Amino acid sequence: MKAAPSRRDHLRAQLADLKMPGALEALDEILAGLDGGTLTAPAALDALLQAQIALRNHRRLDAAMRSSRLPAVKTLADFDFSFQPSIKREQLDSLHTLGFLERKENVVFLGPPGVGKTHLAISLAIAAAESGRRVYYGTLGDLITSLEEASQAGRLLHRMKTLTFPSLLIVDEIGYLPISRTGAMLFFQLMSRRYEHASTVLTSNKSFEAWGEVFGDEVMAAALIDRLVHHCHIVNIRGNSYRMRHHAELHRALGTARSADTPPRSRSRTKEAAAT
Ligand SMILES: Nc1ncnc2c1ncn2[C@@H]1O[C@H](COP(=O)(O)OP(=O)(O)OP(=O)(O)O)[C@@H](O)[C@H]1O
Ligand SMILES: [Mg+2]
Structure with a gap:
């Protein structure tokens, strides 16, 4: 009626x-x-x-x-899984239900350039933001610069608290730019604060074995990885760059169709094995 x-x-x-x-x-x-x-x-x-x-x-x-300073809007719906068969769709679907945030677990995307690490990290951030959680995005370089500047201005504690607070922090592009020793120490402190307190999603073109070189200190990198992988989902992407999908010849010449160096060693405390 x-x-x-x-x-x-x-x-x-x-x-x-x-x-x-x-x-x-x-x-x-x-x-x-x-x-x-x-x-x-x-x-x-x-x-x-x-x-x-x-x-x-x-x-x-x-x-x-x-x-949040997210650089773009990227969603799971825009992601072409057929282009990147090494990624298990069920694992990504499951991560997007955001249980990992409740459990304060981390996510690490490893893989060579252009395989979708930033895209998937952003899509998790967007899902988290839509669910009403506070998210923050930065490249490792940006985050370290902001910590160094805060330290010089005598506001380090305040900045640390600001970066510890969000339910989800994205740390993008670990491995591309060199980091100072002070920068590495500041980042280690930040990750120690977030450990078991809130989730972090990290992306890197370097396998964990190479992080000692990235952070300029093998011992600190090992301690950092130990905290990160304690409660962690590792998505190890092996495949071709989406950016170069129309340039197969160039791709072969550059030899970029490989995984992030070698896959990470499995660790006894890692919850989920690398998606190899
Ligand atoms: N499987 C895919 N389906 C649709 N778009 C994709 C896919 N993979 C990547 N892209 C798009 O290709 C571009 C490069 O992807 P992205 O920035 O996520 O790569 P990356 O792995 O972070 O690379 P880098 O290590 O160089 O930062 C982005 O515009 C992204 O949206
Ligand atoms: Mg990226």
Whole structure:
């Protein structure tokens, strides 16, 4: 039966009162679906709530894009799994349900340039932001520079706290740029603070074996990796660069179709083995 005009107005007023503009906007179409018999009552309620949730998630994402410094919007839906068969879709689907955030586990994406490490790290960050969690993105270089600057300005503790606070911190591009000894020490302190407190997603073109060289200190790198992999999902991507997908010859000439050096050694405390 068609909803009486007064009932419709009352519904509109209530949705406005509850500050549910997404549901309000979808209301007429949903009522039309009910009137026309294309929607059952449960489906209509579902659609109404979905419309509000979609708007809320969109707003959360907008706010997160401003505060998190994410460099782009990349989602799992945009990711072509057929191009990168070494990635197990089920593992990525499971990570996107965000249980790892609840359990304060880390995720490490390892692999050569262009295989989708940053894309997948960002898509996890976006899923986390849409779920209302605070996320923060930085390359290792940017994060270390900000810690060094804070240290020089006598505000190190404040900066450490700021970077420890987000439910998810993305540390991108470990291994591309050289790091000073002080920078490596500051990063180690940050990771020690986040250890078992909040999740970190890291990406690197270098296998763990090479991190001693990256951080300029084998002992510190070993202690850092030990903390990281204690509760950790490792996604070891072996494949070709998506950037070079139309340049097969150039790709072969550069020899970039390989995994991140050698795969990491399995560690007794690692929860999930490398996706080899
Ligand atoms: N399988 C894929 N499907 C769709 N787009 C992809 C895929 N892999 C990568 N891309 C896109 O290709 C570009 C390069 O990917 P990305 O930046 O994630 O690579 P990366 O592994 O982080 O490389 P680097 O080590 O050089 O930083 C991005 O625009 C990304 O969205
Ligand atoms: Mg990258």
